[in-house]
Amino acid sequence: MDGLRAVAVILVVIYHAFPRAMSGAFIGVDVFFVISGYLITGIVLSGINSSSFSIREFYARRARRILPALATVLLAALAIGWVAMLPLPFHNLGLHAIAGALFFPNLLLLNEVGYFDAAAETKPLLHLWSLGVEEQFYLLWPLLLLGLKKIPKWSTVGLIFVAIVSFLYCCYATRYHPATAFYSPISRQWELAIGGFFPATKRSDFMSLAGIVLIVAGGLFLKRSNVFPGPAALIPVTGTALVIIFGSRILRQKWIVSIGLISYPLYLWHWPLLTFAALAGFVSVRRSSP
Numbered sequence: 469m470d471g472l473r474a475v476a477v478i479l480v481v482i483y484h485a486f487p488r489a490m491s492g493a494f495i496g497v498d499v500f501f502v503i504s505g506y507l508i509t510g511i512v513l514s515g516i517n518s519s520s521f522s523i524r525e526f527y528a529r530r531a532r533r534i535l536p537a538l539a540t541v542l543l544a545a546l547a548i549g550w551v552a553m554l555p556l557p558f559h560n561l562g563l564h565a566i567a568g569a570l571f572f573p574n575l576l577l578l579n580e581v582g583y584f585d586a587a588a589e590t591k592p593l594l595h596l597w598s599l600g601v602e603e604q605f606y607l608l609w610p611l612l613l614l615g616l617k618k619i620p621k622w623s624t625v626g627l628i629f630v631a632i633v634s635f636l637y638c639c640y641a642t643r644y645h646p647a648t649a650f651y652s653p654i655s656r657q658w659e660l661a662i663g664g665f666f667p668a669t670k671r672s673d674f675m676s677l678a679g680i681v682l683i684v685a686g687g688l689f690l691k692r693s694n695v696f697p698g699p700a701a702l703i704p705v706t707g708t709a710l711v712i713i714f715g716s717r718i719l720r721q722k723w724i725v726s727i728g729l730i731s732y733p734l735y736l737w738h739w740p741l742l743t744f745a746a747l748a749g750f751v752s753v754r755r756s757s758p
Contacts, residue, residue, distance in 0.1 A: 469503060469506075469507065469712075469728070470719075470724075470725040470728030470729055470731075471716060471718070471719025471720055471721070471724045471725055471728055472499060472503050472708065472711055472712070472716075472719060472728070473500070473503060473727075473728035473729075473731040474719070474724045474725065474726075474727035474728035474731060475496070475499060475680075475683060475719065475724075476496040476497070476499035476500045476503065476731065477496060477500075477727065477728075477731040477734050477735050478496070478727065479493040479494075479495060479496030479499065479683075479687050480493065480494070480496035480497060480595075480735060480738070481734070481738050482687075483496065484595075484738060484739055484742055485738070485742060490687045490688055491688070491689075491690065491691045492686050492687045492688060492689060492690025492691060493687045494690075494696075495683070495686045495687055495690060495701075495703070495704035496687075497598045498659055498697065498701055498704040498705055498708070499683060499704055499707075499708045500598065500602075500735075501598070501601070501602070501656060501659040501660050501663070501705075502659055502660065502662055502663040502704075502705055502708040502709060502712070503663060503708065503712070504602050504605065504660055504663065505605070505609075505659065505660030505661055505662060505663025505664045506663035506664060506712050507663075508605070508606060508609060508610075508660075508664070509609070509613070509663065509664030510664075511526070512526065512609070512610045512613050512614075513613060516613060516614065516617050521610075521614075523610055523611070523614070526606075526610055527606075527607075530603075530606050534599070534603070537732060537733050537736055538568065538569070538596075538599070538736065539569070541736045541737060541740060542565045542568055542569060542593070544740070545561065545565065545592050545593055545740045545744075546561065546562065546565055548592075548740075548744050549561045549592065549744075552744060552747055552748065553747070557590060560591070561591075561592060561593065563576065564576065564591065564592075564593040564594075564596070565593060567596075567600070568593050568596040568599070568600070571599070571600050571603035571604065572600055572604075573593065573596040573597050573599070573600045574597040574598075574600035574601050574604075574651040574652070574653065575600065575651070577594070577597050577647075577651050578647055578648060578651050578652070590743070590747070591743065592739065592740040592743040592744060593739075593740065594739065594743075595735070595736075595738075595739040595740075597651055600653075601651075601653050601656045601660075602660070604653040605653060605656075605657065605660045609660070609661075609664075612626075612627075612630070627661060627664065627665065628665075630657065630658075630661060631657070631658045631661040631662060631665075632658070634654060634655065634656075634657035634658035634661065635658040637654055637655055638654075638655035638656070638658060638697055638698060638701070639698050639699060641655050642655070642695050642696065642697060642698030643695065643698070646695065649697060649698065650696070650697065655697065656697070659697070659701060659705050662705055662709055663708070663709065663712065665709075675710050675713070675714040676710060676711050676714040676715055676716040676717075676718075677716070677718070678707075678710055679706070679707040679708065679709070679710030679711040679714070679716070680707065680711060680716065680718065680719070681707070682703055682704065682706055682707030682710070683703075683704050683707035683708060683711075685703065685707075686700075686703040686704045686707065687704075690703065
């Protein structure tokens with residue numbers, strides 16, 4: 469998992485800092501979604517099966533893991549913004565900080581400029597949209613698993629049904645409402661759900677390598693002009709699922725794992741730092757087409 473986290477965060481950082489290097493590296497977020505779905509489902513089901521699961525304790529553990537680092541980034545962004553930004557952009561930054569702290573930044577962004585537009589480079593907390601999607605998943609998914617546990621015969625069917633409906637909605641929204649498709653937890657639910665279907669059971673170097681190839685190929689060949697997420701998201705999602713199912717010796721190397729271990733703070737800090745550096749004129753993070 470730490471190796472996969474490393475792949476995900478490296479892709480995201482490459483996309484934001486060196487956009488011409490890998491046009492589709494934004495799929496790192498989709499890799500994160502599948503990983504989160506796998507880990508959270510495993511935690512919840514393990515507790516349910518042992519009759520030790522507590523929804524309150526689950527939420528408390530999530531808060532202890534996420535909030536300290538997130539609060540630090542939010543406060544730092546506000547402090548820098550106070551000095552570096554004009555009143556209106558700083559006001560918007562404050563709104564984004566509140567939305568980030570309450571885990572609905574993706575919903576706020578639905579009413580603003582899209583993720584791939586030029587104005588995105590002026591929003592230091594834009595990247596928190598994915599954290600919002602994950603937190604909304606954390607709120608609802610355990611309740612769904614608890615409900616389905618009461619009817620074991622339908623539990624797997626129920627989860628598959630949820631994933632299929634989410635994917636179909638994602639395809640529809642990608643075509644007709646692209647901003648909604650990108651930010652909505654409903655259209656992203658299937659990506660997290662896919663991770664929950666595949667416990668790691670046995671090793672197959674060929675299949676895990678195929679998964680890595682799919683992820684890298686998505687990073688290299690997908691472009692901003694592709695409709696996304698939609699069916700195109702199947703490329704990184706399938707690749708990540710294959711690595712989760714079959715494991716990977718490649719991603720167990722120490723240097724890769726070490727990056728994975730710091731993937732959360734690295735993800736939180738990289739975009740605000742790049743954005744403020746761009747506002748100061750030190751770097752350019754515009755994701756313009758070649």
